[in-house]
Every structure is written in structure tokens, then in C-alpha cells.
Amino acid sequence: xxxxxxxxxxxxxxxxxxxxxxxxxxxxxxxxxxxxxxxxxxxxxxxxxxxxxxxxxxxxxxxxxxxxxxxxxxxxxxxxxxxxxxxxxxxxxxxxxxxxxxxxxxxxxxxxxxxxxxxxxxxxxxxxxxxxxxxxxxxxxxxxxxxxxxxxxxxxxxxxxxxxxxxxxxxxxxxxxxxxxxxxxxxxxxxxxxxxxxxxxxxxxxxxxxxxxxxxxxxxxxxxxxxxxxxxxxxxxxxxxxx
Numbered sequence: 347x348x349x350x351x352x353x354x355x356x357x358x359x360x361x362x363x364x365x366x367x368x369x370x371x372x373x374x375x376x377x378x379x380x381x382x383x384x385x386x387x388x389x390x391x392x393x394x395x396x397x398x399x400x401x402x403x404x405x406x407x408x409x410x411x412x413x414x415x416x417x418x419x420x421x422x423x424x425x426x427x428x429x430x431x432x433x434x435x436x437x438x439x440x441x442x443x444x445x446x447x448x449x450x451x452x453x454x455x456x457x458x459x460x461x462x463x464x465x466x467x468x469x470x471x472x473x474x475x476x477x478x479x480x481x482x483x484x485x486x487x488x489x490x491x492x493x494x495x496x497x498x499x500x501x502x503x504x505x506x507x508x509x510x511x512x513x514x515x516x517x518x519x520x521x522x523x524x525x526x527x528x529x530x531x532x533x534x535x536x537x538x539x540x541x542x543x544x545x546x547x548x549x550x551x552x553x554x555x556x557x558x559x560x561x562x563x564x565x566x567x568x569x570x571x572x573x574x575x576x577x578x579x580x581x582x583x584x585x586x587x588x589x
Contacts, residue, residue, distance in 0.1 A: 378411060380404075380414050381438040382397060382439065383416075383441050384441065385420055385543060385544065386419065388416070401413070401414035422437060425447075426447040426544075427448050428448075429442075429447070444524065447525065452486040454486045455479065458478060459525055464500060466581065467499055498563075502563060503558055503579040504558055504559050505558030506575050517536040517537070519536075520555070521556065521558050522547055522561070529541060544568075545569060547569055548570045548574050558577075
């Protein structure tokens with residue numbers, strides 16, 4: 347019997363999803379290795395604090411019959427926006443990705459990327475996006491089994507030459523935006539949105555091609571964004587987050 351493909355997704359709004367189809371129960375002597383991919387480096391919190399512990403727990407609970415092979419940083423090729431297709435096409439068994447990177451693929455879920463939809467901090471927001479994925483947005487994931495959905499707490503503006511304190515400070519800036527709706531927000535605020543995956547942000551900033559980036563804090567250390575930016579603008583604690 348052939349094992350079906352599986353998927354994990356994480357979105358920049360802040361959805362981390364996991365999708366996995368039903369697995370065939372292994373025989374007493376069989377060892378099944380699940381191929382898991384994502385777009386961040388191996389040193390990221392997503393791998394070290396989420397995926398690796400989950401794989402260890404999976405191995406323990408299956409008596410070492412289920413194991414993982416991790417492929418960080420898009421090592422199997424393609425772009426972050428193609429991770430959902432890589433699962434559907436059987437290239438990998440599980441993918442952790444950002445829903446918003448696959449523009450138009452998960453249309454109901456994109457509503458969670460509208461400005462100021464989610465509360466500050468990841469815990470309450472994660473409960474909201476999980477419930478939404480299992481209810482109103484369930485049709486988005488037809489053909490996948492959702493393992494997990496989480497929020498990263500929202501994006502922060504990271505800039506290299508000066509802080510963003512007012513709308514006037516946004517005018518004329520070239521800012522990386524993670525998703526389609528985030529790009530619309532950046533443009534509406536007077537800046538110019540530039541789309542690119544996390545791995546390209548630091549290099550593009552260091553060359554002066556862009557002035558800053560909208561990115562969640564979890565993306566900053568593994569992509570070395572902190573080494574090329576000096577100013578970080580957050581939404582006030584009592585206010586909802588940007589996408």
C-alpha cells in the first residue's frame with residue numbers, strides 16, 4: 347500500500363499549519379521516514395523548538411517506527427509559495443509554510459491577514475486561527491489533513507536608516523512585504539511593497555535595494571535581519587497586530 351502525501355503550513359499572518367493525510371499503520375518491522383520541509387534555516391526556532399521536538403515525540407510514541415528527515419531552507423528546490431504543491435505532488439510528506447505565500451490558494455484563510463484582525467501575542471491569536479481553520483476556512487484545506495495552525499504574533503517593521511513613528515515616515519520607503527494583503531497595506535500607507543522570501547531579505551537590505559522589511563520576530567535571528575537593521579516598529583501592546 348502506498349502512503350499518501352502530507353502537508354504542514356505556516357503563514358506569515360501567522361498561521362503555522364500542518365497537514366497530513368492518513369498514514370498506513372506500519373508493520374512490526376517497518377520504519378517509515380517522513381520527509382518534512384520548510385523555508386527557514388535549520389537554526390530557526392521553527393525547526394529546533396517545534397519540528398525537531400515533534401519528530402522526537404513521534405518516534406517515541408511509535409516505538410521508533412515513524413521517523414523524520416528534515417529539509418530546511420527549501421533544500422529540495424522550489425519556492426516557499428510552492429510548498430503546498432510539493433505535498434500534494436508527493437515530493438514531501440509534510441511541509442511547514444506560510445499560507446499567505448501561496449496567494450489565492452487558501453482564500454478564506456486570507457481574511458486573517460487583514461490589518462489588525464488578530465490580538466497581540468501568539469497564544470490567543472493561535473487559538474483564533476485554529477478555530478477558523480477548522481470552521482469557516484475548512485474548505486481551503488480540502489485534500490489535506492491539518493496538523494497545526496499557529497500565529498507568529500504579527501509582523502514588525504524593521505528598517506535600517508530610521509524609525510517609523512508616523513505615516514510621514516512611511517512615505518517613499520521600499521519595504522519587503524510577506525504576502526499579497528501585506529503588500530496592499532504597505533502600499534496604502536505610502537510605502538512601496540517589494541515581495542521576496544525571508545532568505546533574501548538581509549542581502550537585499552545590505553545592498554540598499556530596500557529600506558526595510560515587514561517580518562515576524564521569529565524570522566529575524568535565522569535570516570540575520572537584526573544584523574542589517576537598527577530600528578524595529580511594533581504595534582502598541584493594547585492594539586491588534588498588522589499582518
